[in-house]
Amino acid sequence: MQTEPYSTPSDALMHLGPGLPDYVTPAELDQLIDGTLAPAVIADRYYDDMGIADGEVNVGTDEAESRADLLGFVRGEIADAIQQRKDIARDEAMDEELQKLRTHDNRAHAEKLDIIDNAQALGATKAAIAHTLGISRVTLDKMLREREDRALFNEAIYTLIRRDMAGSDQVELFEALGIRDTSGQASVFLTGLSTQTLDDLREGERELLDRAKKRARELT
Incomplete structure (x- = not known):
């Protein structure tokens, strides 16, 4: 006792x-x-x-x-x-997302990035994701950075488009929206930026274009 x-x-x-x-x-x-x-x-x-x-x-x-x-x-x-x-439940969901990545060869690039986002949100490490994809951590980081660059350039290029600009200039800018070639987007953006008068920019737009210009110059 x-x-x-x-x-x-x-x-x-x-x-x-x-x-x-x-x-x-x-x-x-x-x-x-x-x-x-x-x-x-x-x-x-x-x-x-x-x-x-x-x-x-x-x-x-x-x-x-x-x-x-x-x-x-x-x-x-x-x-x-x-x-x-x-x-x-989180671990099972993370495993399910990683399983999707194992069949990445048959998936669109944008879909793979969405799956990567979901896996990261559920706690999967970059090392685990890269291993599942069969790529290096450096390559995965490059994919994620390119996606960030595309989002930045898409927003910045769209901001440059003006109704009173030449039709050919509008077409060139529109065609650069959403493409995967971020260096190509950077070149189009810088060209468009150099030909525009931006005195009527709204709050936040100038800061956006400044960030995009800095990043575009790093890529070109």
Whole structure:
């Protein structure tokens, strides 16, 4: 028999067990997680089963304190179980996204980038993504940077287009929108920038064009 008291029933459970997943049935755990079973029911069951009342397990709390402590323990275990299920669901979703990348040869470039985004959002590392694609980390970083450049140049080129500009200039700018050749976009953007009067720029547009100009000069 335990002679030196545990400080609380939850302290005893940490040493003796069982933890909640080993104590309740799978159906009861589901009910605790979805809120259809009150945690107090399991806390009271712990109190009765642990042998606290008859001294089999000696704790330094009275009955009311013991039941309250066990309720807190059960609630903490429920929170851990919920987080564990979230982690499992996230890992499964990440594995699914990585599996999509394993068939990347049959997918459009833009679709691959969307899958990469999803995988990263779910916690996949760049190293894991690059390994799945069969490319180096450097190549993956280049793909992501090119996508950032395209987004920047698309916005900047669209900002340059004016209704009163020559039709041929409009066509050249429009044709540069969305293409994968970021160095080509950079050249078209710089040419368009050099021929435009930009006195009527709205707030934020000048800063956008300045960022695009700096990046375009790095690429050309």
